[in-house]
Amino acid sequence: MKLSDLSESELLSRCRGAGLAWRVEPFAVRVKTRLPDVARGLHFLYADFRLLKQDAVVDAELIVRRKLPMAGWVSIRVDGTVHYNWLRRKLVTPMVEWTMNVSMFQRPHQYFLVHAGVVARGDRAAILPGRAGSGKSTLAAALVGRGWRLLSDEVALIRPTDGLIQPVPRPISLKEESIDIIRRAFPDAVLGPEWPGTTKGTVAHMLPPSDSVTRAGEPARPTWLIFPIFDKGASATLEPMTKAKALMRTADNAFNYSVLGRQGFELLADLIDRCECHEFRYGNLEEALRRFDRLEPSTPVVSPTGT
Amino acid sequence: MPQHAEKSAPRGRWAITRRSPLLWRSWDDDEYVVYSAASGDTHLINAVTAAVLHHLERSALELPDLIHTVAEALDTKVDEQFESYIARLLVYLDQIGLVESVP
Numbered sequence: 001m002k003l004s005d006l007s008e009s010e011l012l013s014r015c016r017g018a019g020l021a022w023r024v025e026p027f028a029v030r031v032k033t034r035l036p037d038v039a040r041g042l043h044f045l046y047a048d049f050r051l052l053k054q055d056a057v058v059d060a061e062l063i064v065r066r067k068l069p070m071a072g073w074v075s076i077r078v079d080g081t082v083h084y085n086w087l088r089r090k091l092v093t094p095m096v097e098w099t100m101n102v103s104m105f106q107r108p109h110q111y112f113l114v115h116a117g118v119v120a121r122g123d124r125a126a127i128l129p130g131r132a133g134s135g136k137s138t139l140a141a142a143l144v145g146r147g148w149r150l151l152s153d154e155v156a157l158i159r160p161t162d163g164l165i166q167p168v169p170r171p172i173s174l175k176e177e178s179i180d181i182i183r184r185a186f187p188d189a190v191l192g193p194e195w196p197g198t199t200k201g202t203v204a205h206m207l208p209p210s211d212s213v214t215r216a217g218e219p220a221r222p223t224w225l226i227f228p229i230f231d232k233g234a235s236a237t238l239e240p241m242t243k244a245k246a247l248m249r250t251a252d253n254a255f256n257y258s259v260l261g262r263q264g265f266e267l268l269a270d271l272i273d274r275c276e277c278h279e280f281r282y283g284n285l286e287e288a289l290r291r292f293d294r295l296e297p298s299t300p301v302v303s304p305t306g307t
Numbered sequence: 308m309p310q311h312a313e314k315s316a317p318r319g320r321w322a323i324t325r326r327s328p329l330l331w332r333s334w335d336d337d338e339y340v341v342y343s344a345a346s347g348d349t350h351l352i353n354a355v356t357a358a359v360l361h362h363l364e365r366s367a368l369e370l371p372d373l374i375h376t377v378a379e380a381l382d383t384k385v386d387e388q389f390e391s392y393i394a395r396l397l398v399y400l401d402q403i404g405l406v407e408s409v410p
Contacts, residue, residue, distance in 0.1 A: 244338035248351045258347050262330065265342040265349060269332040 015039040018054035025216035033064035033227035039092035045171045048213040056196040060103040066289035078103045088103035093204050094195040105155050112158040113255040118151035119143045125165045125220035127156050129253040130227050135230030138178040141206050142285050165244050169212040179204045183205035225275035229278040234283035236291045246277035322409045350356050367409050376389035
């Protein structure tokens, strides 16, 4: 059963009661709230995701409450700890989504976590590391619009056991002018409402395609490691990057490199071994997509497990 | 290596920091990455630095021996500039905890 199968009354009843729990592969989350707009927002953003029993064991539980008697303010707790204490009510839905993002990726140190968008063609994944403003979300959204499978908008989850990338497809958070760019370029893409006034400016979420959600259990092989740089007006150029420099740049973008210590270095070096590494400068989305259309691995992809 | 590293390394023998085994990866002859288990730091190093660390991993060496060993490995002539570079490099590697002087 998916979230979209719930009626409005079932949805609100769950949220008010024991909570609305669902799978965001490979994790599980639960939200409790009496705010109907938050319930409806999650129902929209996660429509294709698998519903769980209300008492399911989850990786993160969020409780969203009004700050009574201050009607215009809310708080968000994560696993019992206050995450936001005074949050403007009108921005609560995008902030709940952002809080889920943060709480989900705080602790899963069973994976090597790299701040990156990840998309795949077939079983070959392109990892797009980058901080806010690098253009990774816009590029990932556009590639998904072009038919690539969304593995992640935010974090590459690399499995230590086999070096494959575990998908965690979630709504893509688009900011400011990227929202219109994606709306114009991909009229069929499903985008939610725009939320002006967040700390990241105006935000809107692009839903992951159903196919990406359905195939969230299918890992992909890291094949390309591409550092995007959005440079307004620049031609699309894909420049090779030495593997040593790519390792250092990826370490800078890894969330738990220092937590994993020696294992982190080994995992990162193995990842670099498997990938073709590039820096990608682009100023025009259509041109960028045409360059990605031509992307082919120069060497046969070898399974990390040797099979 | 920062320019402000001191010019001369202390006398005596030098070795890889004992508490810090190094993990290596390289994909070409020009650049190497080395991970220090002690500090948790990862360093991008050039071929000269890699040669210094490689030789000090094998055995502790005095500075003059290290200079000649590294020069031979890199097929480089030993002159004043090279000696000074290795001496300053050693001081810098000491500062970041990769090498240490040993009795």
